[in-house]
Amino acid sequence: MAQSSSSFEALLTSLAPQGRTALLPALHAAQETFGYISDQVAAQIGKALGVPLAEVFGVVEFYTLFHRHPVGEVLLHVCNDPACALAGADTVYKQIVFQTAESAAGEGVSTKVRVEKSPCLGLCDHAPAVLVQSLPVKASPAQTWQELVAATATRPLTYVDGDVRLLTALCGRHTTVRLDEYRRHEGYRALEQALQSPPEAVIEEVKASGLVGRGGAAFPTGIKWQSAAQAPGSPKYVVCNADEAEPGAFKDRVLMEDNPHAILEGMLIAAYAIGAAKGYIYIRGEYMLPYRVMQRAVEEAQAAGLLGERILGSDFCFEIEIRRGAGAYICGEETALFESIEGKRGFPRLKPPFPTTHGLFGKPTVINNVETLANVPLILRLGAEEYRRLGTPQSPGPKLFCLSGDVKRPGLYEVPLGVPLRHLIEDLGQGMRNDAPFQAALIGGAAGAFATPEHLDTPLSFEGLRAAGIPLGAGVVTVFDSTRDLRDPLYRLARFFAEESCGKCYPCQIGTQRQLEIMERVLEGRPLPGDWERLQDVGWTMTDASICGLGQTAASAILSAMKHWPELFQPAAERR
Amino acid sequence: MTANLVQFTLDGTPAQAPAGTTILKAAQQLGIAIPTICYHDYCTANALCRICVVEVKGARVLVPACTATVQDGMEIHTQSERVQRARRVILEMLYSTVDLSEAPEIEAMAAAYDVDCQRFPQAEPRRPPLIDDNPMYVRDYAKCILCWRCVQVCAEDAQYTYAINFKGRGYETQISTFYEVPMPESTCVFCGQCIGVCPTGALKFKRQYLLEIGYAIEEILQMTRSERGGRRRRAERSA
Known part of the structure; x- marks a missing residue:
């Protein structure tokens, strides 16, 4: 740069x-x-x-990462969302503000250092998370900003484990897999295989695998590809949605940092299948490290003839361009992401028309999440039939779960879809961090819903969770023990949505602000008479009348909490 | 021609309309009024205000009538319970946000949907100060409902002038010039189209504004003349 x-x-x-x-x-x-x-x-x-x-x-x-005024030489972002709050993020923030203000009095450094509260940084397993000049560090409340700056030299490492290690076979080893190593582990063999069969056959194989999108919407991937392949118009595009910003989510970060070529291979296969010659990877602005890793992987692939003209001696040509977001959760919404690549404010578009016919630059586009694309080489290597042996008949395949909060061993866990929630928390996560028992888990992130102790045996599959009224979402599980006052994370989620609403449609633009104001009163234990009805009305209006998924889920966690714990929304004096 | 007609029901009544007709227009032709706020016949419809939402059987969420088109077999309900709740709450939230004292159409809607204008106590309204930075018009964004019409007519919907866009986002969004420069320093050509499409009196001709705050016509003529003179003097100085 x-x-x-x-x-x-x-x-x-x-x-x-x-x-x-x-x-x-x-x-x-x-x-x-x-x-x-x-x-x-x-x-x-x-x-x-x-x-x-x-x-x-x-x-x-x-975009919040663009500033109209000078912001200082050292810019720190302290995560402000639930998982980091549990680990003392507020203390870290106050400590740095106090320290810089104090030293400013003596040395005049206040213009040098700036600390900002930030939405989830995707480092929930390293809570409380801090970014220093866009690079991640593991913070503890006792650190000074100088110590945090020094700590950027080593990246915090995510614990990766699970019942199966297919998507994460080469992850969690504390190094990025380079091209030669990836190829030693059958890397790009699925691409070779794909190039030897007609595109329709590749699409059929993906359809037969039953793979559905891992970004949260769970749309069948093969059907999406087929629709874009059959859509009139050219050029066509493949877009990798790496704008991972759901509070509690860090799976795409780990996949990008540890095994970037699996994602490129997935994109290449998608491009071949639909007839695209150009692809984009849109990485959230806060993910500087994954951006650098993906950039280097693209360069490696170009040098090896895996990107560019006549790939692997075939007639297939494909280029990838990496784009950085700039601080806007809404850009994870697929049409807002297109707008952002096109150089506009990240306003979601009206659907229909859908991206498969009118996507990026108005052209037929396949947009898939990072984890979805990482599944593609696996499906082709194993074959759809073998792939389907994992998971349940309605939810085939492996799934990554981002486990954080009050568990002993937060991390990224790969399991076949359908294992019970209890297995993830008690076996893989080694149970609760403190002596206090399990109270609740927020599943699906800010746009998700709460699981209670009664849900511990619910299978983690799309259909299993749906039956319990909980979205699987992107696979986020944030655990709260019984000592936690859930009004705190609920208030934080309300603030998150108020800050991240794009402002396009009225229900979400105003609703997220009114929801925040009511939740502030709830947090302080002094809701007004009628606040319960106001929350319900605002919540359901956002859910039912907003343009996009952000507004439609902005009240999801709060409405779920109102169902499980109505007493939290009563004045403090009237409780118990 | 019948090949291009689609069949649907609207509030229980079977109806037909040419393919591509919006639900809003189809309803109008059948004498069913669907309320709108941001919609304007000569501006691109963006379905922002969501007041025109209707319930379509089988759809997961409500559908904006201004942009969604009628489809064969569609069962449309324009006054269902879900629709009424959404309209009422959106209006109540608007009242808690902006000054709607010069928006008679919205006031009529509020009456029709049993709106409590004080529904949200202790809500933080949007009350930016009035901007009076040119001799032609004033901008009182405390009345702005972010319908986007002014931005659109300033751009591709009419004038291709691109003097205004957005500042901030979410609830904090405001209409603004480039880095908030005064209007005469922007690309504004003072065509007045933005004022023509503003539904809430947020944009107003200066003379009308001065009349409203109590100036006499003679005083106003005097003032605007001297302001124009002032602008000429500034131009001469900088030349």
């Missing part, structure tokens, strides 16, 4: 032919070069890319 203003200008010149789609890359370069995006630089970018200045401003304002 650009280091000086002259190299920034050179970069801008090289981006100019791309036009508006290069807007986020240009703004990232400006932010890194100058520490902020001034009106002059924004105007320069707008002129170079042919974007109206007011719209450049609209984009700068939308």
